[in-house]
Amino acid sequence: MNTLQKRLFGSKEGLLGTLFLALILVVVLPLTLDIFRLNLMGKYLTYAFVAVGLVLLWGNAGVLSLGQGVFFGLGGYCMAMFLKLEASDPITTKIQSTPGIPDFMDWNQITALPAFWVPFKSFPFATLAILIVPAVIAYVVGAAMFKRRVGGVYFAVITQAIALIVSLGIDGNQGLTGGRNGITDLRTLLGWDIRTTFGQYTLYFTSVALLLGVIMLSRWVLSSKMGRILNAMSEKEDRVRFSGYDVSDFKIFIFCLAAMISGIGGAMFVLQVGFISPSLVGIVPSIEMVIFAAVGGKRSLLGAVYGTLLVNTGKSLFSETFPQLWLYAMGGLFILVVVLMPNGLAGLWDDYAKPWLHGAKKRLMERPPVDVGETKSNAPLAKII
């Protein structure tokens, strides 16, 4: 039990940190925010999935991908295809030339559902696809790159090119994908209205639960032997290779895992926002997501969540207050983060908050006992901290 706990949460500190995050997400935010703001938080949390994936991939394995938006988008499109088919029943679409197919297909003179859309009528298939499609694409890309020892900057550039290719591909095939407008007007999931207040609360808590689950899974991976190899790899790849490990396999695995996690985020995004479009797949969102992870601290799983929430809340509030100038405020924030806290929010915690807490604990323990009763109550407290 103790080892399992250690594997899932790291140290005691990790356990407390996870509980604290859970407390904020499950109790504090729902109690303090109205449903509109909470729904926004839910949307930000879906980006946090990608940021957590990047912590695994970039922070711990040293592989920087500037194309994670692709996997977010693929997960999102898989979910959106299912929802769109559900929303396009023959009765609501009877105004179309071909009732029963999504509206954008009808606008593009498509008269029958394309073959690759058909399986998305099934919810189990769509759910599976959300996980499998990003992983398969990641495997193909990863195998092609890492087996040839393409890494570092070159890999980053190639992932960026892939992001561009995929977003242009979606953009250019309007009849099949909805093109630039994306897949819009999604209403129900298995007959359950996702736009109601109750629906949004449910989806928010589902996102939180999934995100916490993904964080624990990631911690479990990182605390395994493989996690140590990944870490070693990011420090000195050649030495790991000369020690007899096939570095590329580990890279491919972690790339696929990060892609899968991003895909879950994309699917939850679609459920909460109600549409998906190629603007979420391209280069800009992919780089933004790297920024989220960087602000949080690229090695910290929990930091990634805080970073994502901070940057996006800032973005929303700045742009509401200064519609003309908010981009400068965001730019200023990023510069500040890079200059003042190179390790992000997590670095701030490690460098300042933790020593201070440690000092406080020390002071508490060093205080001379006044009487027996206090010593007794003091001891367990110190142990907990």
Add this chain to the structure above:
Amino acid sequence: MKTLRSTLCYSTAALCALLVSGLPNISLIASESFPTAKVNTTGLAVTDTEVTVGQLHSATGTMAISETGSIQAEQLAIEQINAMGGVLGRKIKIIVEDGASDWPTFAEKAKKLLVNDKVAAVMGCWTSASRKAVLPVFEKENGMLYYPTFYEGLEQSKNVIYTGQEATQQIIAGLDWIAKEKKAKTFYLIGSDYIWPRTSSKIARKHIENVLKGTVVGEEFYALGHTQFGSLINKIKLKKPDVIYAIVVGGSNVSFYKQLKAAGITSDKQTLLTISVTEDEVLGIGGENLTGFYSAMKYFQSLDNPNNKKFVAAFKAKYGVKSVIGDVTQAAYLGPWLWKMAVEKAGSFDIDKVAAASPDIEFKEAPEGYVKLHNNHHLWSKLRIGQWATDGQAKVLYESGLIEPDPFPKGYQ
């Protein structure tokens, strides 16, 4: 004593109200005869003196350059309405939100305006993608959107008033004119690759083939932002169409017209009709690269009528003499006015009543001339053919009658 006191009370109240509103008695009477509890039964942001509306365009990002004109025109209209006493005696207050050229952001801000700010109407959106992103929000939260851009049609919503043309209003009369004037039989269709050019091209092709009995000798689409038109120009030279029909948008326009000119395809040898170039685009393309080509629009800045002269003068007084006004800018200017008239016809700010009162509203002072709202929430409007001159202004050569909006045209699907 009692009378004196009540008189004093009344006159003080009236004086205060006058001071607050700073306007003639008309507004005072209007506001009092429409008590807030009666004109606002659904909890919108309406007080005794003020009504809040939202404005949702891209102030930043790639679309900012196109949407700025709309932002300015809407603010001008609202300023003018306020100077006239507002709507039902209430001053219009604007909450500006930035969609940042990003569709999820549009959806987020639309929801914020409707759910948090409870705005009575929203003037906004420009691209079809942004409208598609906010449409479910407007329908779910029951808001009212005034959408200014000419667009592909195939849509109609209780919660949207479309002040631009749907595709058939812009295409059919223009093609008829060019076929008649230039005896055109062969057409080459060129567009950017997204829903509006695709749908427009489809309608144009059907009209050319079925009604004009002409032929489409080529039809090509290029990704947004495409800048290399060399191979296209070769094909045009080979096919020698009577008319190039261009639906190229955004930055691609600049390269397209410059490369046409460089290849010697100019208006003395080639007829070109476009439905995607307004005065705003000409600023970027340069009038000298377009001279002699035709645009089919409902509005040109050079329109010669008293309404338009007043509008252009007011616009230039507010935003500088160098500012230009394109088709969409004018359509955006109509939004606040149409909303004001619908509210006053309904005698209420309630969305359902405004939507129900909207059909048949006439706006005689529109810069484009008389317009009228159709049952389908689109505008009856005219089509004009303008020929571009080097100074970036168009000479209006042709004006159609009022065209009925038909967002779901039969025979063109």
